[in-house]
Amino acid sequence: MAAKTIVCRCEDVTLADVEHTLALGYRSVEEVKRYTGLGTGPCQGKECMLACALLCLRAGAEHAEPFTSRPPVGPISLGALARADEEAS
Amino acid sequence: MKRELKPTAGPPKRACDIAIIGGGVMGLAIAYQLARRGCTDVVVLERGYLAQGASGRNGGGVRMQWSTEMNVRLMQESIELCRHFAQEIGVNVWFRQGGYLFLARNESERARMERNVALQNKFGVPTRMLSAEEARAIVPELDIRQVACACYNPKDGVLFPWPFLWGYAHQALERGVEVHLFTNVESIERGGGGFLLRTSKGDVRAKRVINAAGAWSPETARLIGVELPNRPHRHEILSTEPLKPFLTPMVSVLSSGLYFSQSMRGEIVTGISVEDHDDGSIKLGSRLKFLTTLARELVALVPRLAEVKVLRQWAGPYDVSPDGKAILGEPPGVPGFFLACGFVGHGFMMAPVIGKLYAEWLTGGAKHEVFEQCRLSRFAEGTVEREDMILG
Numbered sequence: 272m273a274a275k276t277i278v279c280r281c282e283d284v285t286l287a288d289v290e291h292t293l294a295l296g297y298r299s300v301e302e303v304k305r306y307t308g309l310g311t312g313p314c315q316g317k318e319c320m321l322a323c324a325l326l327c328l329r330a331g332a333e334h335a336e337p338f339t340s341r342p343p344v345g346p347i348s349l350g351a352l353a354r355a356d357e358e359a360s
Numbered sequence: 361m362k363r364e365l366k367p368t369a370g371p372p373k374r375a376c377d378i379a380i381i382g383g384g385v386m387g388l389a390i391a392y393q394l395a396r397r398g399c400t401d402v403v404v405l406e407r408g409y410l411a412q413g414a415s416g417r418n419g420g421g422v423r424m425q426w427s428t429e430m431n432v433r434l435m436q437e438s439i440e441l442c443r444h445f446a447q448e449i450g451v452n453v454w455f456r457q458g459g460y461l462f463l464a465r466n467e468s469e470r471a472r473m474e475r476n477v478a479l480q481n482k483f484g485v486p487t488r489m490l491s492a493e494e495a496r497a498i499v500p501e502l503d504i505r506q507v508a509c510a511c512y513n514p515k516d517g518v519l520f521p522w523p524f525l526w527g528y529a530h531q532a533l534e535r536g537v538e539v540h541l542f543t544n545v546e547s548i549e550r551g552g553g554g555f556l557l558r559t560s561k562g563d564v565r566a567k568r569v570i571n572a573a574g575a576w577s578p579e580t581a582r583l584i585g586v587e588l589p590n591r592p593h594r595h596e597i598l599s600t601e602p603l604k605p606f607l608t609p610m611v612s613v614l615s616s617g618l619y620f621s622q623s624m625r626g627e628i629v630t631g632i633s634v635e636d637h638d639d640g641s642i643k644l645g646s647r648l649k650f651l652t653t654l655a656r657e658l659v660a661l662v663p664r665l666a667e668v669k670v671l672r673q674w675a676g677p678y679d680v681s682p683d684g685k686a687i688l689g690e691p692p693g694v695p696g697f698f699l700a701c702g703f704v705g706h707g708f709m710m711a712p713v714i715g716k717l718y719a720e721w722l723t724g725g726a727k728h729e730v731f732e733q734c735r736l737s738r739f740a741e742g743t744v745e746r747e748d749m750i751l752g
Contacts, residue, residue, distance in 0.1 A: 296367050297409075301409055302410070311599075311672070339674075352670065
């Protein structure tokens with residue numbers, strides 16, 4: 272893989288970005304997310320999380336739990352939420 | 361400056377001058393400011409990763425618009441420190457002074473606003489009262505039918521919280537401070553002219569201890585037999601898809617606690633107060649009720665945002681003190697144990713100045729009056745002055 276290989280398409284995080292973060296001593300998916308912005312775009316990590324976890328393990332992490340899943344499951348408009356049935360919430 | 365930011369590996373050193381419990385913005389700001397003054401025999405003990413707690417979960421707002429003289433003056437200095445943070449620390453924190461625009465819905469809020477603006481003006485903060493139409497001139501997307509008036513300080517701003525932590529941690533590490541992540545303090549014993557902290561990564565003796573554990577500070581204080589009156593409260597935020605820059609200030613509605621701003625990434629970052637069942641435990645779960653409550657308020661105020669999509673929501677723990685003011689200094693009977701907690705969701709913006717004042721005091725300099733005003737014993741004495749500009 273080349274350094275410019277994209278790991279997170281939503282936020283343009285490259286393999287080099289992730290490896291740099293791991294080289295700084297960070298070892299968890301949560302930390303890589305915060306240092307690079309990986310997984311904070313429209314897919315919320317659904318495409319990049321596995322690759323990130325594997326890179327963490329390869330760098331010597333003992334665990335590579337996924338970062339906390341954030342609702343909503345997919346992007347949803349504020350207008351739709353504003354119209355949502357109050358009872359449902 | 362080296363670009364590396366390696367947290368300290370291995371167990372903490374066996375003895376130090378100052379142990380700081382909590383590697384959030386407050387603990388790291390104090391550590392950095394101590395190190396700058398040559399006090400580097402310092403160990404920071406963080407239970408999780410950097411930015412795991414409220415420091416990594418807040419909206420990044422920094423403002424001078426407060427209702428008490430103390431908070432106005434502290435935040436004037438904190439914002440001044442933020443302005444120079446990137447140059448001083450060598451990290452881009454995306455600090456942007458787009459102002460804070462507060463909106464009032466009725467006449468009683470207008471009176472409250474006028475009172476606070478007069479106080480802020482007295483100390484040189486350029487806040488001014490605006491009509492609803494003038495507020496709309498600043499944010500043309502506002503529907504002002506429900507707006508009575510507004511106030512606006514162009515010098516307030518927003519920043520990106522995470523690099524703030526990395527910057528402080530890096531600079532402290534560079535100067536010889538130890539920063540231990542994933543290190544839990546399990547017990548604290550007094551003796552030998554100081555404290556013995558047993559941590560998940562080994563014991564460390566400290567002459568002095570600072571409790572900067574935020575919402576976790578009551579349980580940390582309890583390790584040494586001190587009961588604190590602050591309680592955790594879940595506060596939720598959401599972030600939308602990125603948009604072209606259109607929104608200059610942070611906008612906030614006094615009555616509902618709604619606030620929203622546009623980050624330098626283009627996302628709308630927004631939160632609101634939603635009732636919760638506070639039982640003393642820290643809850644960080646996300647609720648649909650927050651999404652719907654916020655969406656109704658926000659879309660009513662800015663109808664054009666209806667088509668904008670929410671990408672994610674999350675929660676952070678406010679560390680709520682009974683009178684809305686921080687809890688600082690040494691509790692009665694435990695000299696050498698210092699509190700830096702109870703900031704009610706505003707610890708991030710206060711940290712730059714509190715870190716500086718704490719370090720001045722602990723390195724033999726002047727003890728700022730904030731430490732007396734914010735002492736723990738005020739609750740027992742009944743001498744409290746309420747801050748009314750608490751949001752969220």
